[in-house]
Amino acid sequence: MTNIRLLLVDDEDDFRRTIAKRLTKRGICPAEAGNGEECLAILEKKPVDVVVLDVRMPGMSGVEVLHHIKKKHPKTEVILLTGHATTQDGVEGIKSGAFDYLAKPVELEHLLGKIKQAHEKSRRGEEKLREAEFRARMEQQMIATKRLASLGTLAVGVAHEINNPLAIMKESAGWLKLLLKKEELAEMPRKQDFDMALNKIEESIERTRRITHQLLGFVRKSDSALAKVDLRGLVDEIVQSVNREAANKNIEIVQKVDHSIDTIWSDPYQLRQVLINLLTNAIQATGSGGKITIILEAIGEEVFLTVHDTGKGIPKEDLEKIFEPFFSTKSPGEGTGLGLFVTRSIIEKLDGKIEVESELGRGTSFCVKLPKQHQIKEGERVS
Numbered sequence: 097m098t099n100i101r102l103l104l105v106d107d108e109d110d111f112r113r114t115i116a117k118r119l120t121k122r123g124i125c126p127a128e129a130g131n132g133e134e135c136l137a138i139l140e141k142k143p144v145d146v147v148v149l150d151v152r153m154p155g156m157s158g159v160e161v162l163h164h165i166k167k168k169h170p171k172t173e174v175i176l177l178t179g180h181a182t183t184q185d186g187v188e189g190i191k192s193g194a195f196d197y198l199a200k201p202v203e204l205e206h207l208l209g210k211i212k213q214a215h216e217k218s219r220r221g222e223e224k225l226r227e228a229e230f231r232a233r234m235e236q237q238m239i240a241t242k243r244l245a246s247l248g249t250l251a252v253g254v255a256h257e258i259n260n261p262l263a264i265m266k267e268s269a270g271w272l273k274l275l276l277k278k279e280e281l282a283e284m285p286r287k288q289d290f291d292m293a294l295n296k297i298e299e300s301i302e303r304t305r306r307i308t309h310q311l312l313g314f315v316r317k318s319d320s321a322l323a324k325v326d327l328r329g330l331v332d333e334i335v336q337s338v339n340r341e342a343a344n345k346n347i348e349i350v351q352k353v354d355h356s357i358d359t360i361w362s363d364p365y366q367l368r369q370v371l372i373n374l375l376t377n378a379i380q381a382t383g384s385g386g387k388i389t390i391i392l393e394a395i396g397e398e399v400f401l402t403v404h405d406t407g408k409g410i411p412k413e414d415l416e417k418i419f420e421p422f423f424s425t426k427s428p429g430e431g432t433g434l435g436l437f438v439t440r441s442i443i444e445k446l447d448g449k450i451e452v453e454s455e456l457g458r459g460t461s462f463c464v465k466l467p468k469q470h471q472i473k474e475g476e477r478v479s
């Protein structure tokens with residue numbers, strides 16, 4: 097049996113059945129239809145590679161049926177069967193997209209040959225279509241990857257370039273503030289307005305500095321340095337550094353640490369940034385009296401680091417977006433929308449995974465899963 101899906105359409109029952117029987121003997125088992133409407137109904141239900149179609153039928157003519165097939169099932173090839181005196185129909189049919197036509201009475205070998213050719217064409221068409229689809233998908237992916245890569249390169253460049261003038265602006269604003277405090281300017285008109293404007297400038301400088309800082313952190317990932325990382329020590333150190341911020345909001349930070357965890361091979365600089373980002377988010381999302389729990393546990397060949405907070409939670413529709421660059425629900429003074437993007441980029445680079453679970457109004461958990469033994473890749477330094 098071949099795998100050609102064939103449909104035989106002819107109103108002369110005897111003729112159709114005979115041909116079907118003989119084709120079956122030769123390994124092609126066709127479906128049958130007695131008129132155009134039946135033919136179209138079958139095509140709606142299942143895909144067919146080749147239709148052998150009688151031109152002269154009561155009801156819909158073969159050429160009409162052909163038009164329908166070509167419009168709705170462009171991958172299906174059609175062979176028309178014409179009477180001797182009506183080969184003109186066949187010529188018309190080819191113009192309308194038929195694969196070929198044969199004059200009745202048909203010779204079986206001839207018909208068989210044509211069916212195989214038509215099937216080959218339909219198969220190639222399908223392959224081409226699949227190939228085109230595949231290529232389009234790959235191109236899309238490549239565009240996205242390239243965009244991200246060039247975004248990274250651009251980001252470092254811009255961040256570096258901005259850092260120097262930013263430092264000068266910060267210095268100058270600070271100096272102006274000092275000047276305003278001098279006695280000689282004590283009677284200066286509208287001094288308060290100057291002060292307010294300077295504060296705004298300083299706030300904006302601080303915001304810009306945070307953005308460049310995050311971006312530089314993100315890009316440094318291509319140059320990660322692997323070392324033995326004492327995760328427990330790292331968690332402790334970072335909790336210390338954010339403790340004051342948390343205490344100001346009356347938030348308690350609790351550590352639950354599996355003491356069997358010794359050291360892992362990873363990038364301490366980048367892990368520090370991950371932890372700071374997750375903890376900062378947790379503190380910002382949590383109200384007074386809330387609690388943040390950091391859990392460190394060893395599971396199989398991985399280490400799980402969970403930052404859980406009792407904060408406001410993340411709406412379902414935002415869960416998809418929080419890892420996108422520049423997605424933030426915070427005021428411009430508070431968020432850059434780069435924290436989680438950078439965090440995920442770092443973790444993926446370190447062969448890890450990050451997962452989030454959140455319940456609105458109850459809290460959020462970010463779980464980072466890291467391999468204990470990071471595989472060293474080309475371009476990574478071990479220090």
Ligand SMILES: Nc1ncnc2c1ncn2[C@@H]1O[C@H](COP(=O)(O)OP(=O)(O)O)[C@@H](O)[C@H]1O
Pocket residue numbers: 373377378381405407408409410418419423424425426430431432433434435436437460
């Ligand atoms: N622990 C959390 N609780 C609630 N929302 C969070 C938490 N962490 C992140 N988010 C949401 O994800 C967004 C993106 O986070 P992030 O990338 O760190 O940017 P940013 O903190 O600068 O806004 C935040 O604006 C916030 O809406």
Ligand SMILES: [Mg+2]
Pocket residue numbers: 373376377431432433434435436
């Ligand atoms: Mg953040």
